[in-house]
Amino acid sequence: MSGGDNLLKLVEAEEPDDNDYRLQEQVGFILRKAHQRHVSIFASQIGDLTPPQFAALAKLHDVGETSQNQLGTLIAMDAATVKGVIDRLKARGLVDLTKHEVDKRRLLVNLTPEGREAIERLIPLARAITQETLAPLTAKEAATFMRLLAKLA
């Protein structure tokens, strides 16, 4: 190796490979923090609904009546999680549940008028939440970020 002794020593000193694991630079750790920050921004703008609850209402507003299970698929929640979310929305009168006439396994979920009013009122706030979440990025960076994030999700 030509003239590399000093450089080699330096590199070895800085990169012992196993001792050098940096938690703060791992994608999972930063993803978790970014998600936490978003939830916090959401809560500051929409205090009385959680992001999953909002997602359920927004999707129902979008697609209309669906089964609980199907709704879960649309908003990326497993059956156990979606049940809890829908139960709480029902308790607040934002959705109602009816049995499917033909397929008796299914539970159909609908927005109530109150639920419809709520989601339509909240959607502008949700736009502001998206903007605030992306505020640390320029418009171009945000576009790039969204494109790459979508690939990961």
Added chain:
Amino acid sequence: MSGGDNLLKLVEAEEPDDNDYRLQEQVGFILRKAHQRHVSIFASQIGDLTPPQFAALAKLHDVGETSQNQLGTLIAMDAATVKGVIDRLKARGLVDLTKHEVDKRRLLVNLTPEGREAIERLIPLARAITQETLAPLTAKEAATFMRLLAKLA
């Protein structure tokens, strides 16, 4: 449900603003899904430890003895959450807890030999998890993504 047919809810719906809201394109929704995917990859590689538990061990390995509260700050967990994580690690013999000699409020957390063995064994797997999480991106895209994600977190 009583009454009858579906009333067609033709809410004469041409408010472009409201109809345009696409949940699937909001940063918070995709962030949540990307995080879910990462947790799932983590679980497939490291079945007997959760990402927060791993983070606690990795950080302890990095900085040595710290108070429970300080550890929480380092790995972005509030006091209530970190307590649960540390309790479970203690129950498994991966950390031990001692009272601070001078400041009696503080609870000092240390890796046990088993905890040290575990984290050193798992770090290579964690590197693989990071790689697999970023696998949908090219190397250049991954670098860009990490830079932008860090700005958001």
Added chain:
DNA sequence: TTGATATCATTTGCATACGAATGAATTTGG
């Protein structure tokens, strides 16, 4: 010094999140 503040840890309550097991209803394959 002491009274007000601040910090550390704990506890409680609520809300995701998911694996696994279960029961009911439907669909499929032979």
Added chain:
DNA sequence: CCAAATTCATTCGTATGCAAATGATATCAA
């Protein structure tokens, strides 16, 4: 047609995650 497989929903157990309240200790300021 029927037995097996699948689907839908529910329940249980475990693990974050955070707000708010509490108790113990430490620090600061008048």
